[in-house]
Amino acid sequence: MKTDIQIQKDVMEELKWDPFLVSSEIGVAVKNGIVTLSGIVDTYSKKLSAELAAKRVAGLKAVAEDIQVGVSSKYMKTDAEIADAVYSVLKWHSAVQEDKIKITVEDGTVKLEGVVDWEYQRNNARTAIENLVGIHSIINLITVKPRVETTDLEKKIKAAFHRSATIDSGKIHLTVYGSKVTLRGKVRSFAEVEEAENAVWAAPGVLTVDNQLELDEPEYAF
Numbered sequence: 001m002k003t004d005i006q007i008q009k010d011v012m013e014e015l016k017w018d019p020f021l022v023s024s025e026i027g028v029a030v031k032n033g034i035v036t037l038s039g040i041v042d043t044y045s046k047k048l049s050a051e052l053a054a055k056r057v058a059g060l061k062a063v064a065e066d067i068q069v070g071v072s073s074k075y076m077k078t079d080a081e082i083a084d085a086v087y088s089v090l091k092w093h094s095a096v097q098e099d100k101i102k103i104t105v106e107d108g109t110v111k112l113e114g115v116v117d118w119e120y121q122r123n124n125a126r127t128a129i130e131n132l133v134g135i136h137s138i139i140n141l142i143t144v145k146p147r148v149e150t151t152d153l154e155k156k157i158k159a160a161f162h163r164s165a166t167i168d169s170g171k172i173h174l175t176v177y178g179s180k181v182t183l184r185g186k187v188r189s190f191a192e193v194e195e196a197e198n199a200v201w202a203a204p205g206v207l208t209v210d211n212q213l214e215l216d217e218p219e220y221a222f
Contacts (some may be wrong), residue, residue, distance in 0.1 A: 002059035004030040010057045018053045024133035026050050026067065027106055033061035040070040044135040058189050061215060068135045069109065077134030079105040086110055086129050093122045101142060114146050119201040144207055153205055157181065160199045167196050172213065174200070179207035186216035 013022075015023040025040040035054050041047055047067045054063045058206040061217035077085075083105040090098035101114040110129065116122055122142045123127045129138065154176045172185040181200045187193055200209050 002033075004033065007033065007035065007057065007060050010059070011054050014053045014057050015050060017207045018049055020049050021046060021053065028054075029128070030060070033059070035060050035062070035063060036066060036191050037066040038066045040068045041073045041197055042075055043069065043131075043133065044069050044137065048130055052186045055190050055194065060190055062083075062190070069108075071134060071136065077108075080110065082110065082132065082134045089128050089132065093124060093128045095121060096102060096128060097121055108134060109139065110135055110137070111139045111141060113141045115143050117145060118204070119144050119206060123201070151205055153181070157200055157203050158204065161196065164195065165200060166192060167199065168192070171216075172196055179205055180210065181206055181208070182210040184212045186200065186214050188216060190215065 001075070008028050011028045012023065015026055017029070020119050023037050025041055029036045029038070035049055035057075037054060040127055047065070047069055050067055051063055051065045054060070055134060066100070083103055086103050086105070087098070090096050090103075097114075100116055101112055104111040104113070112125055116125075122140065122144055124205075125142055126140045128139055129135065154174060157174060157176075159170065161172060163165050168187060171187060172183060174184075175182045181198065181203075183196055187196065193211065193215070196213060197209055197211045200206055
C-alpha cells in the first residue's frame with residue numbers, strides 16, 4: 001500500500017510529465033490517499049488536465065480539485081465573445097445537437113442546458129468547449145432522453161467490459177433496474193473506476209449510473 005508521501009511524489013511527477021502544464025503552478029497535498037490539487041492556472045483546460053493527470057496515478061482513493069482559473073490579460077474575453085465562440089463550436093461539431101442546447105455565459109462561467117438523445121452528446125457538448133479561451137468553469141445541465149428502450153442493456157454493458165483492455169470484467173458486478181445501472185466490486189485503479197463508468201454511459205438507454213466500485217489496494221514489499 002502506498003504512503004501519502006509516495007502518492008504525492010507520483011502525482012507531482014505526473015504533473016511534470018504533462019507538457020501542457022506548468023507543475024510549479026499546482027500544489028499537491030495528500031491525506032489518507034485523497035489528493036487535493038490547488039493553485040492558479042490561466043485556462044480552464046489546464047485545470048482539467050491537472051485533474052486527469054492526478055487520476056492516472058495508482059494508489060490514490062480520490063481527487064479533490066481546488067484549482068482556480070485566473071485568466072491572464074491575453075486570454076481575457078467578454079461573456080458575449082465566449083457565448084459566440086461556444087455557439088460556433090457546438091454548431092460545427094458533428095456529434096452535438098446544438099439546436100437542442102441553450103447557452104448562458106456569466107462572468108466567464110458557461111452554463112449548458114437542454115435535452116439530447118444520448119449521453120455521449122451531452123459529454124461532447126462539454127468537451128467541445130473545454131479548450132476555449134476565457135472560460136472559468138462549465139456547468140453542464142444538459143439531460144438525456146433516450147430514443148429507444150433497451151431490453152438487453154446488461155448484456156451490452158458486459159460485452160463492452162470484455163472488449164476493454166483496461167477493465168477487469170471478472171471483478172465488476174452490475175445490476176440494471178430500468179435505465180439505472182449500479183456497479184459494485186473492487187478494481188485496480190481510480191482510472192479503471194472511471195473507465196468502467198464511461199463504458200456504462202456509452203450504452204443506449206442509460207440515464208443513471210450508481211458507481212460503487214472500490215479500489216483493491218495492493219500490498220507493496222519494501
